[in-house]
Amino acid sequence: MDIADLRDRILKQDRRALARAITLVESARADHRAHAGELLESLRGNGKQALRIGLSGTPGVGKSTFIESFGMMLTAKGLKVAVLAVDPSSARSGGSILGDKTRMERLSRDPNAFIRPSPSQSHLGGVARRTREAVALCEAFGFDVVLIETVGVGQSETVVAEMSDLFLLLLAPAGGDELQGVKRGIMEMADIILVNKADGELKSTAMRTCADYAGALRLLRKRPQDPEGFPKAMTVSALQEDGLEKSWDEMTALTEWRRESGHWDMRRSAQADYWFHEEVRQGVLALLENGDVKAAIDQLGARVSAGEVTPSAAADRVLGMLDLKTG
Structure with a gap:
């Protein structure tokens, strides 16, 4: 995908290019997300x-x-x-x-x-x-x-x-x-x-x-x-x-x-910070869909249902797998 060409067409107000770009950012595919990030970064400030x-x-x-x-x-x-x-x-x-x-x-x-x-x-x-x-x-x-x-x-x-x-x-x-x-x-x-x-x-x-x-x-x-x-x-x-x-x-x-x-600029800045944290949260949730992690969650879930381990202990193990638990 030629991101530079798509960017130029959007700046020239090509409606088909805009529709294609929105389809790109809505996609959940890893390669599409990478292209979407590149496109948005190239358009920043325009x-x-x-x-x-x-x-x-x-x-x-x-x-x-x-x-x-x-x-x-x-x-x-x-x-x-x-x-x-x-x-x-x-x-x-x-x-x-x-x-x-x-x-x-x-x-x-x-x-x-x-x-x-x-x-x-x-x-x-x-x-x-x-x-x-x-x-x-x-x-x-x-x-x-x-x-x-x-x-x-x-x-x-x-x-x-x-x-x-x-x-x-x-x-x-x-x-x-x-x-x-x-x-x-x-x-x-x-x-x-x-x-x-x-x-x-x-x-x-x-x-x-x-x-x-x-x-x-x-x-x-x-x-x-x-x-x-x-x-x-x-x-x-x-x-x-x-x-x-x-x-x-x-x-x-x-x-x-x-x-x-000045409330306009302050609000826009606060929104940017909010979406940064939201992207981090969504990224962490996406890690839970990783094959190995998801399999471990399913196994631990079965043990929690059977009463073999508490929900808190099982959650600690999952977070330990993600190396996100610091203390």
């Missing part, structure tokens, strides 16, 4: 810093409709938009539908937009493990905005927050009950809460829901990365394309404040 926007919400809240309407609005302003949509993978077959392009038909035909669905595979959190690297490729390509759509709510918010500059939470009117278990954690991470489907008969309900969340946000402890008035709740209608301009103005204002106050 391109621009895109505005990374993470988006999550419960299934059926209208994430795809919102992304299409929002993306079309941004491209109409002359901005180049990339959408990285993560689809859930089947625990049984490992397959994914990857139907985001069919749900965003208008945006998929827009020359200033790029949509890439990816399988979540077995990665917790609804964000593909290599989504972060795909974001870096999109920045090198020259996109102005990168939208990262997660599978749903829960663990995914923690992951997407570590690769985005703004985190949006999309909610449906009067849809509070299914969020009770995770609402506090999600709201503490959200920069802007958007109550979608604020149209027709649901408009008044959406307004009440928005007011409820606005009140709840005021009870949260103020974060250092927020100016006065943030985080905030707003209503939008992706179907009628109402409220999109106002929400973009708020995103822009928040981004500019964070740049001027």
Whole structure:
């Protein structure tokens, strides 16, 4: 594989080269990982810093409709938009539908937009493990905005927050009950809460829901990365394309404040450190899949099940095999 040629084509905004590069970074093959690392290193410092926007919400809240309407609005302003949509993978077959392009038909035909669905595979959190690297490729390509759509709510918010500059939470009117278990954690991470489907008969309900969340946000402890008035709740209608301009103005204002106050650079640095540690953790876990180590784990697992050895003692033996146990 000619990495230098692939790099040059990406910098020249060759969309096929970008698609091929994302396929490369998503691969788990050892030789592909080596090529991906070489490509990413060669692209470091090129391109621009895109505005990374993470988006999550419960299934059926209208994430795809919102992304299409929002993306079309941004491209109409002359901005180049990339959408990285993560689809859930089947625990049984490992397959994914990857139907985001069919749900965003208008945006998929827009020359200033790029949509890439990816399988979540077995990665917790609804964000593909290599989504972060795909974001870096999109920045090198020259996109102005990168939208990262997660599978749903829960663990995914923690992951997407570590690769985005703004985190949006999309909610449906009067849809509070299914969020009770995770609402506090999600709201503490959200920069802007958007109550979608604020149209027709649901408009008044959406307004009440928005007011409820606005009140709840005021009870949260103020974060250092927020100016006065943030985080905030707003209503939008992706179907009628109402409220999109106002929400973009708020995103822009928040981004500019964070740049001027230094929080943007601090956050990007902290994210780089987070992903360094995450790569180390993932590398250690990969060592456990080594043939000899895996066989030993299986044998020790059988002995633990039979009560012949304690789980702690068995774990110490495995760590000793990896030479990671220091004391």
